[in-house]
Amino acid sequence: MTLKLRSAAVSDRGLIRSGNQDSVHAGPWLLAVADGMGGMAAGDLASTIAIEAISPLDVETPEDSLVAVLQEAVRVATAGIRAAVEQDPERQGMGTTLTALLFARTGSALALAHIGDSRAYLLRDGVLKQVTRDDTFVQMLVDEGVISPDEASSHPRRAVVTQALQGDDVTPAYSTMVPRVGDRWLLCSDGLSNVVRADTLAEALKTYPDLHLCAQRLVDLALRAGGPDNITVVVADVVGASVAPQAEPTTSQA
Template identity: 70%
Template sequence: MTLLLRSVALTDRGLVRRANQDAMHAGARLLAVADGMGGMAAGDLASAITIEAIVAADADRPPAELVDAMREVIDAAGDRIRAAVAEDPTRDGMGTTLTALLFAPDNSAVALAHVGDSRAYLHRDGRTQQMTKDDTFVQMLVDEGVITPDEAHVHPRRAVVTQALQGDPVQPAFTTLTPLPGDRWLLCSDGLSNVVREDTISDVLRTHPERAACAARLIDLARRAGGPDNITVIVADLEETP
């Protein structure tokens, strides 16, 4: 039996933002979401630069090389952002999150790379687990026991990130996993996760087997919750075929 990776990617400006600063890629081996930040400082450029740089990793690589490949393209993205700021100092402060999955050619392994507060969820055997940890001020408060996860969800500073791709050195989080038949992955920007609760996200992943309908429903829920930010989702399934 063979595992096939199939995915659907959707993005929406939301109901408040004037522009969409999210960028995404859903390829044969690589899935990625980047959420630009910096407003007038060209957050949309930072996310576009990052996606353009990491697409170089969307190729057949053995499992042992997945993390190194992701590290290499993330470093390249940082270099390009730094060069863009040097070219135009008004861009100083621009940056982007990045959450990406890189699969081995036979889908026998997957590497997860993460910087910032975009998220990856894995839905397996009827349960949904957040596979990334937000690089945010409120997550730091949760880790220190100052506030609860429920309080973090409504904290006024929940969008303050502690690490992003801005041209400076970063320490991405890397995880490797063994994919299983039936796995469903969700990558999303915080335009979804900040306004739609995790139990609701899990219900949608479970009850919408068709990927396009699932992605559309998640975006619809974020818009119904006010759509205060750009919303990007990638829904990907690992399907077993002869």
């Protein structure tokens, strides 16, 4: 059976920040979240460059080309950020996270590209799993056994990112998976995952079948937790081909 992807996205600046440095794309073949950093104007620009580089991938792509086209899009984004810094040296240090999921035209495979501390989660058979690994200082401490995952969630340096798209040559993590009907994906910036527990995320993903209502519920949970950062959420379902086609893709740039 041919599988399809259906998605919805919501982004909010939160309750503290004066603007929104996140950018997002949610379409029938591609999901992507980028969280800019490096000062307000530069962070906005970096995340926008990343989404503009990757959004053309929202087309039917052969299974054996998924990782290659993601790698090329990351190369284009990196070059764009580097050029923006060269145009204005005050942008030095700007960058963005990027977490992207690309669905094959047959529905037989998907590929993930990830760098930074935005996240991808998979809800399958009622169990929520974090699929991406944070490129952060505290995750490094967890990996080395210095602190526990619970301690990491409240560590004062949990927002320190160790890798991002900043115009330098970097190697994001790439992986492939076989999708199943009933899978529900969550891609989000750390404005959600830093303030809402995983079990609460899972409960919302299970409770709200409507994609947009689910995404809005997750944003509302982050706002109720104080909304200290920009919040961007993409929720997507893997469905059979008989389900009605998705509306136009959602692309929101800071």
